[in-house]
Amino acid sequence: MATHKQRLETDYLIIGSGASGLLAASRLAPHGSVLLVNKGGIQNSSTWNAQGGIAGVLSDTDSIDSHVRDTLIAGAGLCHEDAVKGIIMHGRKIVQELIEIGTGFDTCNGELHLTREGGHSNRRIAHSRDATGKAIAEALLAKITPQPGIQQLEYHTAIDLITTRRLGHAGDNRCLGAYLLAPDGSVITVTARCTILATGGAGKVYMYTSNPHAATGDGIAMAWRAGCPVMNLEFIQFHPTCLYHREGSNMLLSEALRGEGAHLVDAHGRRFVFDYDTRGEMASRDIVARAIDHEMKKQGVDCMYLDARPIGTETICNHFPNIHERLLQLGLDMTAEPIPVVPAAHYLCGGIQADIHGRTAINGLYAIGETACTGLHGANRLASNSLLECLVMADYCTTDIITSAPPVPAHAPLWDDSGIEPEQERIQIKQNWDEIRATMSHYVGIVRTDERLRRARRRLRVIHEEIDSYYWRHPVSQDLLELRNLELVAELIVMSAQSRHESRGLHYSTDHPATLNEPHDTILMPDF
Structure with missing residues (x-):
């Protein structure tokens, strides 16, 4: 059973169309062709569903130092102060740009109406009533829609990244693009000078989550399989x-x-x-x-x-x-x-290890927004720093890409589906999906123990083997791809949690209730 295959070439491939992806597309379009990919519609993103607002130093009674201090306190000693300062210092600039492109922030007497949220010592949250993310996304979408250099592919699911290591090439590992699954079942081979992962978080690993259905950790899973380290995945923020x-x-x-x-x-x-x-x-x-x-x-x-x-x-x-x-x-x-x-489950403070420019361990691959971990959030995200991070990282990332003049990518082979056989039934996909989410909710929730984590790891390992066997024998589908990614990210979360023998921020263990004096990141390295 062969799958129809096609090939696309672009300068910049952006996977994900939340705030990070939309702003990155807008920035890059004047400098080359942009392919903006989303596995759902534009509304199926955490940005679109974000209620509260975007944090920034937006009044004369506030200060960068105050916002930095609040972020460091919330992060429970694990924030990277250089990342915190580098992102927060651009808050006013980003909000002003959003206003200029038509974002309808609430005002009072001609000034921004600023609200306050938990952990903030000042009113510094710009908002559009209780649908701020939607207002920002609509303004960004209106800005990119008329730009001829941007091609949007909705309802296309990324399968995996294409890298030189995957193809057996010697030397540094470089990202060449990605394989995409089209709605008709065909597989598209996309080659690109640069690839940006803006795929959001992984809230769907839990039974109860505020996240949209699309939040299955796709970018993290693809980056891990390609060779990127991940950082601090044990820190899952549960919205109260x-x-x-x-x-x-x-x-x-x-x-x-x-x-x-x-x-x-x-x-x-x-x-x-x-x-x-x-x-x-x-x-x-x-x-x-x-x-x-x-x-x-x-x-x-x-x-x-x-x-x-x-x-x-x-x-x-x-x-x-x-x-x-x-x-x-x-x-x-x-x-x-x-x-x-x-x-x-609301927000993932860990992710693909990256700097504030979105640079990862793989040349030509960037990760921005919730899928990345820069050290901004530490062990706990300060409310409304997420939209700020998404937009500032997109700004930094695209500046880095534009000034680095990335090379034309090497030739990438078409998708290989030889040896696959038609599916007989799909109950295994649903069963494993439900079991992953139940296991994570029962054993890797707000309060954790060593024994619960051991149980979760054993169960997930069995599911992993079942999914892996199924994946290599049957045609790819969106459900199967999401299941594969969901299980991998769940395992990485558990492995990260098992590596932290203390309670800090969002990771609370009854077996290790104390907080260690020396904070440390949890970094997992792929085994190649």
């Missing part, structure tokens, strides 16, 4: 307030609600977070998520509650209209009652 409701299980209740004065309470109306941190609801996300998780376990209940009534109906309707409307559709009114919430 995901709606606890069967029909809205991936809906977030923005942290900005707590920034404006909403309370976290139990079923009896008691504000419990002050039992865990003097900052109460304004503590960093890891502390608030653990507080909710601990109270749920202690009280034997399924959820806690977010009470937004102290904010007032006018503020709720004016600043959080989308959240309010969505809740009303589900029969919940946050102007009149507390809303049930649980923590859910």
